Amino acid sequence: MSEKKTYTYYPGCSSEATGMHLDTSFRAVMPELEREIVDIDDWNCCGASVGLIGGGALPQTVLNGRNLAKAEERGNTDVVTACAACYLNTHGNNEKIKESADLRGKVNEALEAGGLKYSEDLQVHHAMEVLVNDVGMDKIKERATNKLEGLKVAGWVGCQTVRPFAMTDAGGNYDTYEDPEFLDDITEACGAEATDFKPKTNCCGGSVAVMKPEKTLHLMQTILEAAVESGADVVSTPCPLCQTNLEMYQEAINKEFGTNYNIPVVFPTQLMAVAFGLDSKKAAALHQNTIKADKLEKMAK
Amino acid sequence: MTAQIPDQATRKYDLKFARWVRDNVPGGDKMNMCMQCGTCSGSCPNGTEMDVGPRKLFMMVRAGMKEEVLNSSTLWECTSCYRCVARCPRGVPVTYIVQGLASVAAREGYAPKIENANFANSFWWSANAFGKTDERLVTMKYFFSFGLVEGVKKALANLKIALGMVKAGRMHIGMPHKIKDTKGLQAMLKKAAEIEARD
Numbered sequence: 431m432s433e434k435k436t437y438t439y440y441p442g443c444s445s446e447a448t449g450m451h452l453d454t455s456f457r458a459v460m461p462e463l464e465r466e467i468v469d470i471d472d473w474n475c476c477g478a479s480v481g482l483i484g485g486g487a488l489p490q491t492v493l494n495g496r497n498l499a500k501a502e503e504r505g506n507t508d509v510v511t512a513c514a515a516c517y518l519n520t521h522g523n524n525e526k527i528k529e530s531a532d533l534r535g536k537v538n539e540a541l542e543a544g545g546l547k548y549s550e551d552l553q554v555h556h557a558m559e560v561l562v563n564d565v566g567m568d569k570i571k572e573r574a575t576n577k578l579e580g581l582k583v584a585g586w587v588g589c590q591t592v593r594p595f596a597m598t599d600a601g602g603n604y605d606t607y608e609d610p611e612f613l614d615d616i617t618e619a620c621g622a623e624a625t626d627f628k629p630k631t632n633c634c635g636g637s638v639a640v641m642k643p644e645k646t647l648h649l650m651q652t653i654l655e656a657a658v659e660s661g662a663d664v665v666s667t668p669c670p671l672c673q674t675n676l677e678m679y680q681e682a683i684n685k686e687f688g689t690n691y692n693i694p695v696v697f698p699t700q701l702m703a704v705a706f707g708l709d710s711k712k713a714a715a716l717h718q719n720t721i722k723a724d725k726l727e728k729m730a731k
Numbered sequence: 732m733t734a735q736i737p738d739q740a741t742r743k744y745d746l747k748f749a750r751w752v753r754d755n756v757p758g759g760d761k762m763n764m765c766m767q768c769g770t771c772s773g774s775c776p777n778g779t780e781m782d783v784g785p786r787k788l789f790m791m792v793r794a795g796m797k798e799e800v801l802n803s804s805t806l807w808e809c810t811s812c813y814r815c816v817a818r819c820p821r822g823v824p825v826t827y828i829v830q831g832l833a834s835v836a837a838r839e840g841y842a843p844k845i846e847n848a849n850f851a852n853s854f855w856w857s858a859n860a861f862g863k864t865d866e867r868l869v870t871m872k873y874f875f876s877f878g879l880v881e882g883v884k885k886a887l888a889n890l891k892i893a894l895g896m897v898k899a900g901r902m903h904i905g906m907p908h909k910i911k912d913t914k915g916l917q918a919m920l921k922k923a924a925e926i927e928a929r930d
Contacts, residue, residue, distance in 0.1 A: 443863050443864035443865075444865070447865075447866050447903050448866055448903075451901070474863060474916055475863050475864045478864065479849075480851035481832070482831075483833050483837050483848065483851035485858070485859070487927065489924055489927070492919050506927065528835070536926050537923075539922065539926060540919045540923040540926060541919055543918040589810075593817050596812040633764050633776045633814070636810040638777065638808060639810075641847055648779075718804070718900055718901055722777065
């Protein structure tokens with residue numbers, strides 16, 4: 431069994447709005463797995479996938495450099511984030527800064543204008559990588575005393591959680607790009623049943639879905655169709671944008687494709703919170719899903 | 732007698748643009764590894780919505796078709812899923828290059844009317860002003876970047892979703908979330924833009 435460890439936590443912008451239920455459930459389950467999390471003080475936005483277009487390459491890196499410099503103040507080597515885009519940017523830029531003295535020089539020159547400096551070599555992790563590599567499935571299974579028996583879950587990983595870093599050394603080499611197993615492992619560690627769901631790493635459209643849903647509804651339709659065909663009661667996804675997109679566009683998809691979807695989309699951390707016997711509202715935040723996961727909610731203690 | 736075959740053998744690719752991309756777009760130096768196999772376009776989930784797939788886009792860069800490349804919808808329909816990056820047999824960072832080209836197109840005014848450029852600008856506005864993304868304000872600023880009438884139309888079309896989010900407590904009401912040190916952050920971003928223009 432691994433030792434108790436402290437991570438510096440980067441919640442990201444979605445934690446204060448559309449992804450609040452991810453943040454709440456992540457904060458609730460980590461201490462149960464003997465992992466402490468301490469927030470980065472005064473963290474800022476990572477720039478997501480469009481910051482580069484709006485602001486330019488170096489400003490985008492400096493946004494992330496500021497978070498890394500603020501994380502360094504906490505004194506832990508390991509940083510964790512549960513948001514796919516936050517991970518992509520924070521981890522990606524951190525690795526670029528570690529590789530290039532020239533880039534680090536430029537980032538620090540910019541940070542100095544606000545009185546900060548990034549001098550350490552921190553390691554940025556995705557929450558799912560921490561669950562796989564550090565916590566381990568056995569520990570989740572052991573803690574899941576309120577087994578989610580009979581709940582059928584389609585494990586939809588999405589893209590940026592595993593791409594392009596899950597199979598790299600710096601990304602923790604914790605699963606594959608195309609057919610990752612970790613999400614189904616978490617489902618089963620919670621005592622639920624992982625359905626045979628194929629489009630595990632299909633894209634929901636990301637921010638293009640927010641801007642121009644009409645261009646990306648077909649992507650989500652494929653995901654919903656496969657989830658329903660697999661017999662799932664709920665879809666589980668670790669990504670806050672995937673969760674919001676797949677939930678809020680079901681009505682538009684029904685209108686466009688003549689379908690009748692009404693399937694809840696939850697986070698694996700919400701499944702864990704219920705399986706750990708924690709409060710359905712305060713810890714699992716199930717009241718914040720707009721399509722209610724009734725079957726899961728009834729299992730809550 | 733058949734007509735003379737037009738003399739096209741003398742037409743040469745203009746490599747100026749390809750060289751510029753190689754030197755100025757992040758990942759552009761890897762573009763010469765592209766062997767035009769099409770794995771990227773075949774893997775692209777949103778390729779059906781693009782003018783041309785990434786494979787053809789890269790060939791157009793090589794052919795010196797700067798205007799066509801920077802005006803292509805490809806730059807704006809990429810969902811950043813990184814499937815092409817993961818699958819490229821030659822290690823070309825396709826998504827990064829497409830994003831870099833989009834950044835160039837936005838900066839040089841090629842895409843002022845395109846949704847994603849407006850969205851990116853609205854997004855950056857929030858990051859710079861508050862240090863955080865206020866999803867509500869970014870969306871409204873984006874909607875109204877198309878003008879008042881279109882803005883009201885888009886806002887109304889999304890009203891039901893927005894109300895659902897408010898009811899679930901997932902849409903923030905009131906003043907935007909702000910970091911404490913917005914002044915420091917703005918100074919850093921200003922400096923970063925200066926360094927980028929300098930080097």
